[in-house]
Amino acid sequence: MQVATDKGVRADADARIVARLAAGDMDAAAELYDRCAGQVLGLARRIVRNEGDAEEIVQDVFSQAWRTARAFDTSRGSVIGWLLIMTRTRSIDRLRARQSRPDTTAESYTDTLRAPGPSPSDQVLSDEQATRVREALVALPAPQRQALELAYFEGLTQSEIAERLPEPLGTVKTRVRTALMALRQGLRA
Amino acid sequence: MTTPHHDVIAARLSDYALGYLTPDERREVEQHAGQCDACSQELSELLLVMDGLARSAEPVVPPAALKQRVLARLGRETQEGVATVQPLPGRMVVADVRRSGWSGAWLAAAAALLLVAGGSLYLSLERQDRIASELARVAGEITELQQRLGDNAAQADMVLSILTAQDMRRIDLASAGGTQASAARAYWSPTRGLLVAADNLPVPPPGRVYQVWLIGSGGGPVSAGILGSPGAGRGLLIAPPPGGISTGPVTVAVTDEPPGGLPAPTGGKHLIGSL
Numbered sequence: 001m002q003v004a005t006d007k008g009v010r011a012d013a014d015a016r017i018v019a020r021l022a023a024g025d026m027d028a029a030a031e032l033y034d035r036c037a038g039q040v041l042g043l044a045r046r047i048v049r050n051e052g053d054a055e056e057i058v059q060d061v062f063s064q065a066w067r068t069a070r071a072f073d074t075s076r077g078s079v080i081g082w083l084l085i086m087t088r089t090r091s092i093d094r095l096r097a098r099q100s101r102p103d104t105t106a107e108s109y110t111d112t113l114r115a116p117g118p119s120p121s122d123q124v125l126s127d128e129q130a131t132r133v134r135e136a137l138v139a140l141p142a143p144q145r146q147a148l149e150l151a152y153f154e155g156l157t158q159s160e161i162a163e164r165l166p167e168p169l170g171t172v173k174t175r176v177r178t179a180l181m182a183l184r185q186g187l188r189a
Numbered sequence: 190m191t192t193p194h195h196d197v198i199a200a201r202l203s204d205y206a207l208g209y210l211t212p213d214e215r216r217e218v219e220q221h222a223g224q225c226d227a228c229s230q231e232l233s234e235l236l237l238v239m240d241g242l243a244r245s246a247e248p249v250v251p252p253a254a255l256k257q258r259v260l261a262r263l264g265r266e267t268q269e270g271v272a273t274v275q276p277l278p279g280r281m282v283v284a285d286v287r288r289s290g291w292s293g294a295w296l297a298a299a300a301a302l303l304l305v306a307g308g309s310l311y312l313s314l315e316r317q318d319r320i321a322s323e324l325a326r327v328a329g330e331i332t333e334l335q336q337r338l339g340d341n342a343a344q345a346d347m348v349l350s351i352l353t354a355q356d357m358r359r360i361d362l363a364s365a366g367g368t369q370a371s372a373a374r375a376y377w378s379p380t381r382g383l384l385v386a387a388d389n390l391p392v393p394p395p396g397r398v399y400q401v402w403l404i405g406s407g408g409g410p411v412s413a414g415i416l417g418s419p420g421a422g423r424g425l426l427i428a429p430p431p432g433g434i435s436t437g438p439v440t441v442a443v444t445d446e447p448p449g450g451l452p453a454p455t456g457g458k459h460l461i462g463s464l
């Protein structure tokens with residue numbers, strides 16, 4: 001299977017770069033930066049919508065990766081996925097601090113993705129799958145997309161989304177769930 | 190497996206992926222998913238979707254200066270991290286509780302605890318607030334210390350695993366032509382990693398660091414990492430095996446390179462030894 005092989009190759013490459021990172025190899029850090037900084041900065045900027053904050057988050061994320069590389073288990077996900085989880089958490093923290101909202105989701109989200117999942121080997125997203133999720137997101141009906149984006153990119157709870165829109169909580173829950181279902185379909189398309 | 194419990198859990202999977210569940214609820218979901226193929230499959234897919242959402246943000250070309258800022262910061266952090274464990278025979282010293290204010294924080298914690306234990310009934314609300322915030326601050330520092338201790342424990346594990354590996358061999362490194370009587374011992378296990386401890390090292394040339402190289406048979410030098418400095422004249426590296434080194438004879442060399450090191454050696458050779 002082509003996809004499985006690609007994933008295997010990437011998992012090996014990920015394991016190597018993480019081992020080098022853990023050994024204090026600055027070349028590995030530079031390589032990782034070249035490979036991932038664009039996506040990290042893109043996500044940070046998408047969430048915090050402020051260039052200075054986004055660049056600080058990039059620094060924090062690579063610093064955290066550098067310090068904690070030893071603890072990262074490449075069988076549990078891709079390196080880019082790991083960096084982006086840290087990026088989202090830090091960005092939402094920053095956003096919440098700026099808006100003085102209590103921090104409710106960022107921490108638990110990180111825990112969730114760190115928590116032992118049922119079948120870790122499946123949890124590496126291929127580039128094709130990433131593209132298909134993006135396409136499925138764009139293709140969502142606007143209200144569903146909006147609800148999901150508020151949840152994901154602003155870290156809003158469903159009650160906060162309901163208040164923001166404003167829509168009944170039940171409607172918001174249905175929209176988020178339906179949107180996620182469509183994206184799951186997108187994975188397999 | 191469709192039971193009432195299954196239906197409850199299945200309805201919570203997307204909340205799980207979005208991070209809306211409490212730790213107890215999350216554990217319940219994980220437990221069920223461990224036994225239920227359908228939920229396990231759906232959860233895996235939802236987590237992939239989360240990954241896909243993260244990657245749906247348009248990548249941005251970072252400003253050139255940002256890379257320098259990031260690498261410079263990591264360079265400062267390397268030195269701190271690598272230099273924290275001294276693997277002297279049979280003992281380990283945590284040498285890097287160096288943040289100023291540490292002892293102050295511990296004293297404050299002790300004082301706060303005494304106050305709470307001894308006279309909580311008599312404390313004004315304002316004081317309680319102050320103590321609560323002090324405790325929160327101390328808790329944060331303890332978490333950070335635990336993280337550092339965890340890092341040190343991981344390093345100690347790696348040292349032990351290198352030194353006790355069946356395929357471990359010792360390589361003595363001698364000064365490469367310099368006048369200084371520096372010397373180092375390398376402990377190399379192709380399966381576990383490399384430990385290098387150096388003595389009488391001169392201070393590296395200004396703006397340079399010591400980088401350690403492994404050269405296998407029939408290959409070029411591969412970086413093993415930057416030599417940390419646990420004390421004046423001493424150098425220490427603890428590293429997992431770099432890729433691309435065969436199990437055969439190896440040479441270990443130390444050169445001076447720009448901060449952060451380079452992919453291939455360019456600077457002066459200071460120490461060298463072969464197996």
